[in-house]
Amino acid sequence: MSEGIVYWLQQALNALQLGSIYALIALGYTMVYGILTMINFAHGDVFMIGAFFCFLAAVYLGLPFVPTLLLTMLGAALVGVMIERLAYKPLRHAPRVSAIITALGIGIFLENFTLALAPYPKNIPPLLENVTWDLGGVSLSSLQVIIIFLSLGLMFVLDYVVHRTPVGIAMRAISWDKTFVPLMGVPLDLIISVTFAIGAGLAGAAGTMYGLAYPVIDPYMGIMVGWKAFISAVVGGIGNIRGAMIGAFILGGVEIMVTAFFPSTYRDFVAFTLLLLLIVVRPYGILGQPRTQKV
Amino acid sequence: MKTIGNVGWEWLMAQRWLLPVLIAIGFVLAFAIPEYNLLNKYVQLVMMYVGINIILTVSLNLVNGYMGEFSLAHAGFMAVGAYTAALLTQKVLPVAAYPGLFPLAVLAGGLMAALLGLIVAVPSFKVRGDYLAIITLAFLMIVKSVIENIDYIGGPRGIPGIKRLTTLPWVFFWTVVSIWVVRNFVYSKYGRGVLSIREDEIASDLMSVNTRRVKFLAFMVSSFFAGIAGALFAHLLQFISPRVFDIIKTTDVLIMVYLGGIASIAGSIIGATVYTVLLELLRPSTVAAMLGWLPAVVFDPLNEYFIRHLGVWRMVIMPLALVLVMIFAPRGIMGLREFRWFIPRRDLDAHRRPTVHGGSHGAARSH
Amino acid sequence: MALLVATRVKHYFGGLCAVADFNLELQSGELVGVIGPNGAGKTTIFNLITGVYRASEGSIRLRDIELVGKTPHQITALRVGRTFQNIRLFRDLSVLDNVRIAHYAQVRYSPLEALLHLGRYRREEERIIENSRRLLSIFKLEHLAGETAKNLPYGSQRRLEIARALAIDPELLLLDEPAAGMNPNEIDQLMEFIQWIRREFQLTILLIEHQMKLVMGICERIKVLDFGETLAEGPPEAIQNDPKVLEAYLGEGPVG
Numbered sequence: 005m006s007e008g009i010v011y012w013l014q015q016a017l018n019a020l021q022l023g024s025i026y027a028l029i030a031l032g033y034t035m036v037y038g039i040l041t042m043i044n045f046a047h048g049d050v051f052m053i054g055a056f057f058c059f060l061a062a063v064y065l066g067l068p069f070v071p072t073l074l075l076t077m078l079g080a081a082l083v084g085v086m087i088e089r090l091a092y093k094p095l096r097h098a099p100r101v102s103a104i105i106t107a108l109g110i111g112i113f114l115e116n117f118t119l120a121l122a123p124y125p126k127n128i129p130p131l132l133e134n135v136t137w138d139l140g141g142v143s144l145s146s147l148q149v150i151i152i153f154l155s156l157g158l159m160f161v162l163d164y165v166v167h168r169t170p171v172g173i174a175m176r177a178i179s180w181d182k183t184f185v186p187l188m189g190v191p192l193d194l195i196i197s198v199t200f201a202i203g204a205g206l207a208g209a210a211g212t213m214y215g216l217a218y219p220v221i222d223p224y225m226g227i228m229v230g231w232k233a234f235i236s237a238v239v240g241g242i243g244n245i246r247g248a249m250i251g252a253f254i255l256g257g258v259e260i261m262v263t264a265f266f267p268s269t270y271r272d273f274v275a276f277t278l279l280l281l282l283i284v285v286r287p288y289g290i291l292g293q294p295r296t297q298k299v
Numbered sequence: 300m301k302t303i304g305n306v307g308w309e310w311l312m313a314q315r316w317l318l319p320v321l322i323a324i325g326f327v328l329a330f331a332i333p334e335y336n337l338l339n340k341y342v343q344l345v346m347m348y349v350g351i352n353i354i355l356t357v358s359l360n361l362v363n364g365y366m367g368e369f370s371l372a373h374a375g376f377m378a379v380g381a382y383t384a385a386l387l388t389q390k391v392l393p394v395a396a397y398p399g400l401f402p403l404a405v406l407a408g409g410l411m412a413a414l415l416g417l418i419v420a421v422p423s424f425k426v427r428g429d430y431l432a433i434i435t436l437a438f439l440m441i442v443k444s445v446i447e448n449i450d451y452i453g454g455p456r457g458i459p460g461i462k463r464l465t466t467l468p469w470v471f472f473w474t475v476v477s478i479w480v481v482r483n484f485v486y487s488k489y490g491r492g493v494l495s496i497r498e499d500e501i502a503s504d505l506m507s508v509n510t511r512r513v514k515f516l517a518f519m520v521s522s523f524f525a526g527i528a529g530a531l532f533a534h535l536l537q538f539i540s541p542r543v544f545d546i547i548k549t550t551d552v553l554i555m556v557y558l559g560g561i562a563s564i565a566g567s568i569i570g571a572t573v574y575t576v577l578l579e580l581l582r583p584s585t586v587a588a589m590l591g592w593l594p595a596v597v598f599d600p601l602n603e604y605f606i607r608h609l610g611v612w613r614m615v616i617m618p619l620a621l622v623l624v625m626i627f628a629p630r631g632i633m634g635l636r637e638f639r640w641f642i643p644r645r646d647l648d649a650h651r652r653p654t655v656h657g658g659s660h661g662a663a664r665s666h
Numbered sequence: 667m668a669l670l671v672a673t674r675v676k677h678y679f680g681g682l683c684a685v686a687d688f689n690l691e692l693q694s695g696e697l698v699g700v701i702g703p704n705g706a707g708k709t710t711i712f713n714l715i716t717g718v719y720r721a722s723e724g725s726i727r728l729r730d731i732e733l734v735g736k737t738p739h740q741i742t743a744l745r746v747g748r749t750f751q752n753i754r755l756f757r758d759l760s761v762l763d764n765v766r767i768a769h770y771a772q773v774r775y776s777p778l779e780a781l782l783h784l785g786r787y788r789r790e791e792e793r794i795i796e797n798s799r800r801l802l803s804i805f806k807l808e809h810l811a812g813e814t815a816k817n818l819p820y821g822s823q824r825r826l827e828i829a830r831a832l833a834i835d836p837e838l839l840l841l842d843e844p845a846a847g848m849n850p851n852e853i854d855q856l857m858e859f860i861q862w863i864r865r866e867f868q869l870t871i872l873l874i875e876h877q878m879k880l881v882m883g884i885c886e887r888i889k890v891l892d893f894g895e896t897l898a899e900g901p902p903e904a905i906q907n908d909p910k911v912l913e914a915y916l917g918e919g920p921v922g
Contacts, residue, residue: 043429091622098629101369105557106625108550109618116614123611231436231546238433269455273444276437280422283434287426480781487780487787488766488773488794491759495767498756505716507742507771507834516777635758643783649795650762650812 010141015264016257021148021217023256024155028210029233030240030248031162032084032203038179038243039199042100045107046087048230049114050204054080054211055221056118059126069131076212077205084204085197093193111226118223125222128215151213158209159249162202166245175199179243232259235279241292250290255279312639322475329471343467345579347535350470351528352571354477356555357564358524361481363553364561365490366517367497368427372419372435373525373552375442378544379415380408380526381533382452385461388534394462401464405473405530412526413519415442420518424511427500439549446541457540458533465535473531477524478641482564484520486643493517494562554621560631565638570631577620581613667729669694669870670715670838675724677707677714677894684710685894688724692838697864697871699885701878701905703914707894708874709751712840716748717741728838743771747836749827751843751874757816761807761826764815765798768833798833804866805829820847832867839863841873845880853877857884882906890914 029051036044057079061072091110095103135146166172174195177185186192214229215221236255240247255275262274286292311317332338338346355373362370387404388394394401422434447455484490492513495503504510533539551574559570579585587602628634639647670692677685685707692698700708713719715726717738726733733741747768756764773794779785802808805825810818818826824844831839844860845853857880864871875881881888882902890897890911898908905911 037429043432091626094626095629098625101363101557101561102625102629104369105553106622108553109621109625111618112550113615113618113622116611116618120611120615227546235433235436238430242429267448269444269448272440273448276440276444280434280437280441283426283430283437284422287430483781483783487783487791488770488775489777489780491763491767492770494759494763495756498758499754501718501738502750502754502756503767504738505718505742505748506768506830507739508767509739509770520781645788645791645795649799650760652809652812 007141011264013142015260017142017144017148019257019260020152020253021256022260023253024152025210025214025217025229026233026236026256027159027249027252028155028206028213029230030236030252031159031245032207033234034237034240034242034245034248035175035199035203037237038245039175039196040092040096040103041243042092042103043107043234044092044203045104045230045234046110046114047107047203047207048226048228048233049111050080050084050087050226051207051211051214051230051233052118052221052223052226053083053114054204054208055128055215055225056122056126056211056223057208058212058215059128059221062129062131063126072131073209073212077208080208080211081201081205084200084207087204088197088200093196111230115223115226122223125220128219128221130219131216147216151217154209154213158206162206163245165202171195171198232275235275239279239282239289241289244289244291244293247289247291254290315640315644318640325471325475326468329468333467344535345576347465347467347470347531348579349572349575350474351531351535352552352555352575353474353568354524354528354531355552356559356567356571357477357481358521358528359552360556360559360561360563360567361484361493361517361521363556364563364566365485365497366493366514367561368423369429369432370419370435370521371432371546371549371553372438372442372522374544374546374548375435375439376412376416376522376525377529377532377548378442378446378539378541380405380412380529381539381544382408382446382458382529383411383526384408384530385458385533385539386452388462388464389458389460394464398464401534402469405469405527405534408530409523409526412529413523416518416522416525417515419522420515423514423518436546439544439546443541443545453540455541457538457543459538461533461537461539463534463537465531470531470535473527477527478564478568481520481524482641484516485564486646489513489516497562557631558621558624560628560633560636562635563631563633563637564641566631566633566636569633573632574617578613578617581616583610667694668692669696670726670728670872672711672715672726673724675711675714675721675726677710677719678722683894685714685721687896688714688891688894689896690889692870692872694837694870695868697860697884697886698873699881699888700872700874700891701876701881701888702891702897705893706891708891709842710894711891712748712842712874715741715840716746739771742834745835745837746840747831747834747838748840749824749831749842749844751846753823753827755815755823755827755830757814759815760811761802761813761815761818762795762798762811764826764830765801765833766794768830769794769797772835801829801833821852824848828863832863837868837870839867839869839871841871841875843874843876845875845877848877850879853880856880860884 029047032047032050033044036042036047054076057076058072061067061075067075087110091106092103095106132147132150137144166175174190177190178192178195182192232255233252236252237248238251239254240249240251258275258278259271262271266274333343355377359370359373362368384404384407387407388401392400392404419435419438423431426434446452452458492503492508492510495506495508496510496513500510555570555574556567558574559568560566590598590601593601624632668691670690672688672690675685675688688711700711702708710719714721715733717733717736717740721734728744728746731744756767773790775786775790779787799808799811802811805828807822807826807829810822815823815826828844845856848856860871861884863869885902887900888902888905889899890905892914897914898905898911
């Protein structure tokens with residue numbers, strides 16, 4: 005293979021890895037938005053909590069990869085449900101922005117609570133043996149393969165759950181209408197909790213994988229990654245699950261390509277400028293539906 | 300039901316002459332305190348931060364509270380103001396010889412920020428709600444990124460060694476000006492246009508409100524004062540870098556706006572003051588100072604504990620307090636309500652029932 | 667001279683044709699009713715006239731000024747006022763502010779005068795407060811000036827909406843189902859009231875209504891729409907007996 009192609013393939017692989025992690029987090033944003041039209045600004049910090057759970061499970065419990073992942077997802081899901089019950093549920097009938105501010109507050113709380121308990125950055129031990137293969141010049145690590153395939157697997161499961169199971173149908177029904185759907189016997193509170201649990205669980209999985217790929221974790225790691233994932237959800241069309249995945253891979257791709265061709269300090273500039281252009285061209289995201297106001 | 304406290308408050312709010320008197324006293328104190336060291340340097344510093352935060356909060360409230368949008372760009376406008384003013388005082392204006400030139404630099408910072416506010420207003424014509432929030436976020440990130448990539452202004456390292464030109468009188472002056480101008484704006488046809496956009500933009504347009512013009516103005520005024528606050532901030536902190544003006548700074552201001560209450564000047568003042576002062580009160584050194592009267596046997600271990608832990612825990616306690624306020628008062632402390640002092644007398648009279656006694660309703664009226 | 671002339675107006679939502687061929691000539695001072703089954707495109711026509719939607723084809727002229735392509739506030743400033751089918755007040759604002767806001771185009775002071783409360787600000791504010799209170803008193807709402815609009819009872823909200831539309835100082839008033847949700851007694855009062863404001867404010871009124879009693883009772887001319895096309899047009903008596911109208915309303919021709 006020519007060098008150019010090798011280089012491109014290598015970057016595409018990196019983009020897939022970054023995009024997978026963004027996608028797992030973006031799904032949580034978009035699911036919660038779909039069901040409550042609320043931006044859960046604490047979600048990036050749930051991802052951070054996930055990374056710390058992963059650290060706890062791996063270091064203090066000495067667990068191997070699979071139990072660590074499952075425990076992390078479970079722990080993050082619990083945190084997600086708790087946040088919803090304690091902080092968001094009382095505000096369900098308040099102005100929308102109050103819930104957003106509460107979410108910001110919860111985010112700051114999670115960051116600083118973690119900081120209080122863990123003042124120094126932590127190292128996640130390598131839970132998996134990392135083998136690197138050389139495929140005609142393109143180097144592919146087993147870690148990358150696992151991150152990409154595990155993420156894709158989780159996304160397929162989610163897509164199946166949302167489109168093919170009763171819980172998923174209930175979720176979509178509630179995102180359509182919150183007044184009359186519960187009257188037909190759909191348990192509103194339960195479905196909202198399930199939504200938060202799934203979203204937070206996926207963020208927990210993302211935290212684990214992020215921790216494996218970039219092992220140094222700190223309490224503020226969720227802020228920037230969270231915003232990026234949120235942007236992915238918006239690019240894809242917020243509220244739309246498949247859109248969130250597409251958006252995440254686009255953003256991952258753009259970021260990797262910018263770093264490949266420009267100084268890395270231009271990354272955010274180009275990424276956000278592209279975001280602006282996209283919103284101008286498609287104000288409701290790639291797969292989003294415009295919500296027209298009836299006159 | 301009227302309690303004695305209520306009656307007292309109403310009486311106080313009816314004494315409109317008190318407001319100018321208080322402002323005048325404030326000015327005298329603003330000059331006297333640093334001149335005669337009436338309060339220690341730390342308290343003076345906190346007072347200046349309170350003032351700057353009031354400017355930021357009142358101005359962001361215009362867009363986020365009165366207009367009902369969710370702008371995340373405020374730290375970006377602040378950065379523009381801070382960098383413009385700092386570059387002027389560091390490289391262009393001979394402030395060392397003529398300290399009187401400082402207000403020019405501050406004004407320039409505000410104007411630059413207002414100019415950028417115009418640009419951010421343009422997407423708000425088409426896009427609303429969450430998507431406008433994203434656009435303002437992108438704007439903030441782009442401002443930060445641009446600053447990081449210009450070496451002349453220090454890049455990611457920022458500008459160190461800025462002269463400390465921000466003084467208590469200047470902060471007080473600009474705080475009063477920002478409150479006065481925002482209040483004037485709100486109680487004008489443009490301000491009512493802003494309110495009607497929050498309520499129902501299409502109906503507003505159909506009631507002859509030139510919504511584009513109103514949005515332009517609201518964003519301009521809002522970003523102008525963010526720029527002013529940034530300029531004052533830079534010459535107080537004496538060091539600025541792109542990291543000072545990141546999303547966390549915007550989050551701080553957002554919290555002050557919604558804590559105090561949307562669409563309320565009184566709320567902005569309360570929100571900014573309460574938040575800033577509480578954060579300072581929870582500082583280990585402040586707590587230690589407050590507990591200084593305790594006997595050494597008790598004080599020393601306590602003090603040691605505070606110094607080690609409180610600095611971190613205060614940022615755990617504050618957001619929890621915010622969440623509680625939001626749950627019990629979702630519109631914030633003063634949401635949609637106003638001190639009658641800030642409402643023009645003409646507006647108060649116009650809203651009064653046409654009765655013989657000229658009865659008024661409550662210490663604060665809703666818009 | 668005709669006040670409003672709409673010729674061959676077409677409007678599509680995506681591929682869906684909402685208004686196929688709408689024509690209307692409204693003389694100054696007329697009171698014309700538009701009726702038609704649900705989905706006949708009645709409200710769409712109001713939205714086309716006031717600039718909420720831009721007509722896909724055709725022209726709408728007010729005193730020979732083309733309205734197609736103008737924004738709602740530009741059209742409103744040409745003295746076109748309207749109400750809404752489902753009340754759209756500024757719910758969290760005071761009754762007085764609801765009416766004051768509609769004065770926007772008539773208030774003449776610059777942004778700078780507004781920011782500093784100088785110059786023409788005082789005079790203009792006093793003028794519109796006076797005018798707003800006058801309108802409120804006409805509508806028996808003056809004692810509620812400081813009340814939040816959403817706290818008003820339904821009937822008062824309807825009245826406030828008309829007061830707000832009149833604050834625009836309209837020559838042409840568009841009323842979108844003003845009698846919706848009213849009982850027969852209230853409709854009688856409303857009919858008198860519409861006649862009265864028409865005289866008092868020298869209005870030309872175009873109204874959409876389902877209540878036949880109101881339409882037949884006060885309109886001089888009625889236009890029956892179906893899918894945006896004129897099915898019939900004429901004085902109330904003629905419309906009442908038009909077989910095409912009966913068919914559109916009852917679905918089938920009269921049985922037997």
